[in-house]
Structures are given as C-alpha cells and as structure tokens.
Amino acid sequence: MKTLVRWLCIALAAMIAHPAMADELRPAVIEMTQMDSSALSENEEGSSQGTLDHEWVLEWKLPVAANRSQSAAPTAQPVVPDVCEIVVQPVERAASLALLGRTEMRCSGDLAGEAFGLVGLIGNADGIARFVPLDGPVQSFRLTAAEPTATIRAEPNVMQVLRDYFIIGAEHILFGWDHLLFVIALVLLVRTPWSVVKAATAFTIAHSITLVATSLGYTGLPSRPVEALIALSIVFLAVEVAVVLRDPDRQTLTRRFPWLVAFGFGLFHGFGFAGALAEIGLPQGEIAAALFAFNIGVEAGQLLVIGALVAVLIAMTRWLPKLETPTIRLATYAIGGTGSFWLIERVVG
Structure with missing residues (x-):
C-alpha cells in the first residue's frame, strides 16, 4: 500500500508540474x-x-x-x-x-x-x-x-445534445489546465472536507452564473483580462498555500472564507468557460439543454478531481506523513510558477 501511495504522490506532483498550456480544450x-x-x-x-x-x-x-x-x-x-x-x-x-x-x-x-x-x-x-x-x-x-x-x-435529438455537452464540459475542466490548477490549489489550501464542499459549491454557482449570462448575451468581458484574472487566481491561492506551509496556524483569507474567495474567482472562471463554449457553439433550439449539460459536465469533472486529490492527501497523511509536506510544497511551487508564467504572458504578451 505504501508503494502505491508513493507512486500516486509522484504522479500527482508530475501532473501538476508538467508544463501545459492553459485552456487546452480547443476542439x-x-x-x-x-x-x-x-x-x-x-x-x-x-x-x-x-x-x-x-x-x-x-x-x-x-x-x-x-x-x-x-x-x-x-x-x-x-x-x-x-x-x-x-x-x-x-x-x-x-x-x-x-x-x-x-x-x-x-x-x-x-x-x-x-x-x-x-x-x-x-x-x-x-x-x-x-x-x-x-x-x-x-x-x-x-x-x-x-x-x-x-x-x-x-x-435534433435532445438526448444527444445532453450527452455531447456533458462530455465537453467534463473534458474542459479535466484538460483546461488553468481551471484545474485553481481547483487543485483550493483543495491543497482548504483541506477539511466540509470546507472543500462549501468552496467547490460556491465556485460552481459562481462560474455557472457568468457562463449562462455570457452565453445568453446578457453580459461579457474581453477575453484577455479574464484570462489574466484566472491566472491571478491561481497565483493567489498558491501564495496562500505556501504561507500556510510555513505557518500551519496562519488563517489566510481563503482559510477563513473559502466559499467567498471561491465564489469571487469563480465568476471570472465562468467568463473563461463561456469563451471556450463560444468556440464550440450552442445548438439552436437546444441552448438550455446544452448549457445545463455543459455545467453538469464541468461539475462532474471538478468533483472527480477533488475526490481523487482528497483521497491522495488522506493516504499520504495516514501512510506517508513524511512525504506529505514536501509533495504539497513541490505541487504548490509548480502551480504558482505556472500561474505566474500565464499571468505575465497574458498581461504582457
């Protein structure tokens, strides 16, 4: 069991540290x-x-x-x-x-x-x-x-629309690295199950609001500042994780109000989701079904990531406590470095 957990830790760190493009889902x-x-x-x-x-x-x-x-x-x-x-x-x-x-x-x-x-x-x-x-x-x-x-x-077949857009939504959170890194950093910082649930729910509600509003034409923001703010959200959480690693008793803003921080940044992530969905397009006559399925797919992918990460963290705490802090530190620096690169690229590039 220890060998399995060790390999899971290495895989987690390698996955996070892997240099990936943000929002890779460009079908x-x-x-x-x-x-x-x-x-x-x-x-x-x-x-x-x-x-x-x-x-x-x-x-x-x-x-x-x-x-x-x-x-x-x-x-x-x-x-x-x-x-x-x-x-x-x-x-x-x-x-x-x-x-x-x-x-x-x-x-x-x-x-x-x-x-x-x-x-x-x-x-x-x-x-x-x-x-x-x-x-x-x-x-x-x-x-x-x-x-x-x-x-x-x-x-048109509404069930086909539901199936296809559910898969597209799940893939977007699993392969859209900027959204994925935000969720991972949030879990690394919050840790306690109930706080993770509240933060994830707030994040989902927030990005659903802006995704639907933008897709229906009620609001919208230029893509470049939105992408920069998404990168900033990753850097913000990575810095807070690093601070907590140095001082475990430190009550950072996200530790005190995880749902509020997740909700605030989730609004901007919703604009990012809407931009990706705009590239794909929505089927006329089935817009509501497509938006619903896409949102549910995003949530399913998000829960899959959160569940897997929480399982790894619990396993490390139980069987490999000496590896827990170094692994989280490595993941935090990788997340922060990647987010910083994206932030500079999106502001300057």
Whole structure:
C-alpha cells in the first residue's frame, strides 16, 4: 500500500508540474451552413451562380498545438455528405494556433441520414460538427477519432445534445489546465472536507452564473483580462498555500472564507468557460439543454478531481506523513510558477 501511495504522490506532483498550456480544450470544428443566393460566391465571369449551384458552405477550424510550428498542418480532413459535390476549390489559411478552411458545395435530395465530419483526429482529440439549415434548428455533434463523422437527423435529438455537452464540459475542466490548477490549489489550501464542499459549491454557482449570462448575451468581458484574472487566481491561492506551509496556524483569507474567495474567482472562471463554449457553439433550439449539460459536465469533472486529490492527501497523511509536506510544497511551487508564467504572458504578451 505504501508503494502505491508513493507512486500516486509522484504522479500527482508530475501532473501538476508538467508544463501545459492553459485552456487546452480547443476542439476542431466543422460547420455545414445552408446559404441563400445573396451570400454565395460569384463564378469566374462575375455573375451569381444561384442556390442550386452553391447551396451549402462548409467551413472548418483545425487547432494546431502550441508546441508545434504553424507550418505543421493538422492531419484531419473534412468529410462531405455523399449527395453533395464540392463546386469551389477548398481554401485554407493559417490563423492563431489554428488552420481555417472553407469550400462550397451543391447538394441534392434530403440530407437526413447523410454523414459529414472530420477524419484524422489524433488520439483523444475532439471535434464539433454543426449542421445549420435555413429552415430548421441547428444540429450539433461531438466528433472523436473513433467516431469522426456525424449523421444528420431529420429532427435534433435532445438526448444527444445532453450527452455531447456533458462530455465537453467534463473534458474542459479535466484538460483546461488553468481551471484545474485553481481547483487543485483550493483543495491543497482548504483541506477539511466540509470546507472543500462549501468552496467547490460556491465556485460552481459562481462560474455557472457568468457562463449562462455570457452565453445568453446578457453580459461579457474581453477575453484577455479574464484570462489574466484566472491566472491571478491561481497565483493567489498558491501564495496562500505556501504561507500556510510555513505557518500551519496562519488563517489566510481563503482559510477563513473559502466559499467567498471561491465564489469571487469563480465568476471570472465562468467568463473563461463561456469563451471556450463560444468556440464550440450552442445548438439552436437546444441552448438550455446544452448549457445545463455543459455545467453538469464541468461539475462532474471538478468533483472527480477533488475526490481523487482528497483521497491522495488522506493516504499520504495516514501512510506517508513524511512525504506529505514536501509533495504539497513541490505541487504548490509548480502551480504558482505556472500561474505566474500565464499571468505575465497574458498581461504582457
């Protein structure tokens, strides 16, 4: 048992210390949009070709990992329905950490039951497919390497929306490192189960408020100051953990009012969640279901992290008390260093 706990401690420290990009969840997106005649391309002679020739536009965004050159193009490629024919040569251009593509298609017959998507997604990479007809609700689908295409439905399926956005929300807290480090630092500082529950609940309520309000268009903040404040929240908690490690009896602000600090910073984290969700998009007609499922997914991922971390801390206290303080100190310096780097990068860079 001691060996197992020791390896869990090492894995925890390595995970936190690993240099990761903030908000790594940047899914590939492909969108198939029906166009009216006024929005279509012109032919080589300069006249409009009409809705029968250019009825649909297909656009896609393929993220490029931050540690790769922009010239290292992603391998994923768009898939078009069998009843559609590409009539405009696809055009791709580089953007910030992404490759953007666009083409136009002519489709015939009913598209219900047809498939489109992105083949070549690597590993655990996710994608979002959106189908946007002129006379019907938007349909959204989650794509994976194992299931790279989505089947267009005659009518949207609310259960599919709930499932997909729940998974997206859980993945965002598990792979969005800035939110994850905040939760980890909060647990390392608060420690007592009831205080952790209150703080986590306050954090969830706060980020849910700003996420929903921003997604519905009632409020919003520019992404750059929001991302800087999220990084600042990580540094703030890391400093408090370091202070408590030196003086275990010190009652810092978060130790006295964990729910208040978690709620305050949670509001800004909600703006960050909303920014990530804006990149993915919300299905028209199922916005409430998508927001609900995304929030529940975030909460599920958060509880998973908190439960795992509390279990490790309890195991260390019981079986490896001599490793507890050094491990927490290592994790704290890694969290604080990473948060400081992000803070400087987001303020200056």
